[in-house]
Amino acid sequence: MAAVIGYNALYHFRYPLVSRIPAADRLQVLLDMLFVTIIVHFSGGSASWFWPVYLLVTVEAAFVLPREREVWAMGALGGMVYGSLLSAEYAGVFANVAMPFADGTTRDILFLVLIWLWVALLNTVVAVILTFLMSVIRRETRLLRESEERLEEFIDSASDLIYSAYPDGELFYANRSVQGLVGYSLEELAGQQLFELIPARNRTRFMEEFRRIAAGGESDLFETMFVTRDGREVSLEGHLTLSRKAGEPVAVWGSFRDVTERILAQKQLYHLAHYDILTNLPNRALLLDRMQHAKSRAKREKCRAALLFLDLDRFKVINDTLGHPVGDQLLVSVANRLRACCRESDTVARVGGDEFIIVLEGLKERGDAEKFAAKVMHRLIEPHKIEDHELFVTGSVGIALYPDDDTDLDNLLKKADIAMYAAKGVGNNMFRCYDSYMDENAHRRFVMENGMRRALENGDFLLYYQPKVNLVTGEITAMEALVRWDHAELGIIAPSDFIPLAEETGLIIPLGEWVLRQACAQNKWWQDQGHFRLRVAVNLSGYQLQQAEFLEVVRRALADTGLDPQYLELEITETVVMQNPDFTVRLLDQLCEMGIHISIDDFGTGYSSLSHLKRFSVNTLKMDKSFVKGVAENGPDAAIATAIISMGRSLNLSVIAEGVETEGQLEFLKKTECDEVQGFLFSKPIPPEEVLRFMKGRGAHDKGRAE
């Protein structure tokens, strides 16, 4: 009895321990059967009212033992044990125990057999029914458990990120994908606040969505983020859904997907579609968007927005002479400088090879845009160090203002473009604000662009000549050839109106070659006719210099016309020379070796340094007329002119002043010992037939002035 009670107590309180004993369940049923038999015996034996407890043991066996056979065996065993008890009592092995209200001493064999049969049969029936019922229950339970396990395994091993939190945000479940992604185990996550996994900047929005769902709101697809254990941020997309029990919210389930790669790819796609790959500046598509924004702001705040159209001067020369990789690096360097000039709210976009557009927002007046343009140009002319080259680049800028010049953005762009061409027409490194008179120029430009090629074929280009005079001897030293276009509609067109256009369209190459050959031929003719033996000076564009066969073109022009190289002078502007000094040094050396005279034109407007000048094989510095203009007033121009003349002398170069129009200027130049002069004071550029008249008629008057 004590053993039975002890075992059951142990079984109850120390189940894990007991469950490790082999066949513990069967032992328990057997012990209970023994216990029941003892109770039945001591409560009256065959007449005991307690015999139904055998049925309870059978029920217990049905619950505890998983195999049907064992339950039946236990049922049968119960019947056998009861039969043994009755037989033992009948045989007098155990003394009969009397029942309180019944005669417990019955020894009638028939009664004993009947009561045994009754108990054994009932026990067997109960065993059979219960095993059947239990097998049904067990199968249902197993199926349910298996389905739960499958579901659990499915959720746990799902590639989606599934987690669950109480409505107050406390996490209690996270599947393996979540654990793997964030780097925390389930034990670490359970009990944590879900919101702590969300980056601070996204947290408020996530909490709002979570609370909306926890309050029974409709679930929507939305994006959020998780911060992982190592501080990485991952983008997620998915739903939150509420689960309820008896109508009460019990948990909020999150089912999300890691979309970091997709978001990254989307960002990259957006970047590709909206930014220039080389410079990382916004492209035309994004520019239009920013322009729209600037327009809206200008409307709202009653201020102005400006479009600055910037085109690099002679960029093609650099690109073609030094190669595209260097050209690309130069563009990147320019882009960085432009960006550095701008405020956060401004936009710099690259819209073509060497074309940039800057959008300035929140301007008060036109002057602000002009100041900005001046600043940009100033920043741009500082040398760019690219690989081993020191490159100089300038830009022409056109400005159009919203709403002053136009309220339509497309028109505004066109007007900034027109203003840029107007700036280019004035010369390099200039800016111009749009003005309606420029429209006429734009039309003129259009007509010219179309007619230029035909003009070359039709022989509509002419050369005028302007003499250069030696200030000491008064002799004419050279005739400068200056091209003109005799246009049927527009009349005689000056080179400043079509040379930039010819450079842009590439026509400068055949046109430049024509000028060179024509000038050489004309000079040779003058010589052959015995008129005079002078140099003929030809202006060169930077685009001609970068031609691979440029030297060959010069050689051929000399050979074909038969002109001696010493009678040819080439004028190259200082800006072109300085744009790529290393390249020019080599080229000038070769031209010099051929015996050709070299002049640096427009000297003083570029950015020559003494160190560079020393390297160049040149004969003459041609002082720009802008300095000559003011020399007589003894102001800064006089100081610059004096400095150029003494610089020329110290470098052993002759100096010529161009644009001499007055006696006062001439006096000054004589005083400062300038070597040569050229200008309207002596002669305007004139056609070849007039040159002969000029030379013949040039009497003591002019000569005397020079001397």
Ligand SMILES: Nc1nc2c(ncn2[C@@H]2O[C@@H]3COP(=O)(O)O[C@H]4[C@@H](O)[C@H](n5cnc6c(=O)[nH]c(N)nc65)O[C@@H]4COP(=O)(O)O[C@H]3[C@H]2O)c(=O)[nH]1
């Ligand atoms: N105000 C004033 N101007 C004077 C005076 N003396 C001469 N000029 C002008 O100054 C310009 C001098 O030529 P540049 O500096 O080489 O400047 C030239 C040169 O850079 C370019 N150019 C002319 N012909 C050619 C050519 O055949 N090829 C190339 N590449 N460029 C050329 O066009 C520019 C303008 O040429 P043009 O209109 O002929 O203008 C000429 C000439 O007419 C003066 O006393 N006062």
